[in-house]
Amino acid sequence: MKNVFISHMSDIPIYQQLYDQIVAQILSGELKSGTNLPSIRTMAKELRVSVITIKKTWEELEKSGYLRTISGKGTYVSTLSDQSLEKKKYDLLREILSKDVLQCKALDISKEEILEVIKDIYDHKK
């Protein structure tokens, strides 16, 4: 498993960090349908995390339909249609943004101001 990073210091639970990153990798196409993920124990060792934490993440991802697990065989990325992937991606995008856009409105910030700042951050932040 490459490109997964965990912070034990963050106040975001480890399983949540993992969940978010794997969803992002699946939705961005980095992790392809059918990919066989490393065993929970291998994963746990690599990330220096408890088996149970990985298991919990996997369970959440299964419930959301991103993974499927075959007992005694392993865990695989679900086969999702491109259409379905796009939908999930769009839903997630809206979910991420709507809470914060509402917060900005509560701060009495204009739409134009928000758009301006987004452009600025998107381009300048590495």
Add this chain to the structure above:
Amino acid sequence: MKNVFISHMSDIPIYQQLYDQIVAQILSGELKSGTNLPSIRTMAKELRVSVITIKKTWEELEKSGYLRTISGKGTYVSTLSDQSLEKKKYDLLREILSKDVLQCKALDISKEEILEVIKDIYDHKK
């Protein structure tokens, strides 16, 4: 105290919910400099929340410079210059949006897509 809403079901701590809403009201001009806030006990009763929780919120708001407490008199909204308010508002705005942009980039979402969705949310959502 009007226009403050608390959810016990949310996974966001109550003191955080309160903090965010009061900051928003100050930065948006809804709560003006020098306003005398209700006493901790009154506040606690109104919101059906523990006194400790209100106390914690007030402390955080004082630390951030939004409130100041005068022993035996009460708690007041700090006197801040318009310039200073604008600066705090802008900083908060950037902080909120930076996180979102990072997440979107991880999802491989283009700048244009983000802008489109933001416009949509800003206009359509009540």
Add this chain to the structure above:
Amino acid sequence: MKNVFISHMSDIPIYQQLYDQIVAQILSGELKSGTNLPSIRTMAKELRVSVITIKKTWEELEKSGYLRTISGKGTYVSTLSDQSLEKKKYDLLREILSKDVLQCKALDISKEEILEVIKDIYDHKK
């Protein structure tokens, strides 16, 4: 918490045994809406089970809408309308039976035979 029994020997996971029994108690009206359940730690001690096992059960029950948890306060039986309870009960009933009725059909057993045996078991089994 009364009337909950756990077998460490059964091959059914503990959290599943607990889940089933609590659902049954809620649907049968034994556990009423709003009831404050014992803390996960108290529960764990009483049943001589790990805290994490109770937590897992509670989580599943929350996902199914039977419980709601307020961090730092406790866990409560959800407020469900009688109608909603009846529906859940009926759905569960169908779920329990359909698998087995189908199995009986595969055994080439007639409807009448099944009904006869059910009546017999229902009346005679303590």
Add this chain to the structure above:
Amino acid sequence: MKNVFISHMSDIPIYQQLYDQIVAQILSGELKSGTNLPSIRTMAKELRVSVITIKKTWEELEKSGYLRTISGKGTYVSTLSDQSLEKKKYDLLREILSKDVLQCKALDISKEEILEVIKDIYDHKK
């Protein structure tokens, strides 16, 4: 071997799925006494399952008296009297249904309700 279906996704062990289906076929008369079953390897290939799994199923079926293996010749469906078949069928039926009745009683569901639902499932479900 016809009419045997395996699901790798189910949480029921594969050998159990196989076991149940073969027992059903024997008890329903679909598989007749003396029938020569395909070799373990053939079976394994057909069902895309490990040889070990088939071996385990066969062993269980032998233990229960449904199959007998003659070294160097193959595996055959045991010769059972009709009476003996009927008895096994009836026992299995009771075993399956007892569990259900117990669960229903815990849910405080009346005998009549159960009978009604069973009729419904038996007739309507394909």
Add this chain to the structure above:
DNA sequence: GTGGTCTAGACCACT
């Protein structure tokens, strides 16, 4: 080898 489950004890944040 794989996943599935469990424990006992620990630390933290919230009320």
Add this chain to the structure above:
DNA sequence: GTGGTCTAGACCACG
């Protein structure tokens, strides 16, 4: 006090 999270090590069933 409450829930939320995590670990390390263990045992089992399955393939």
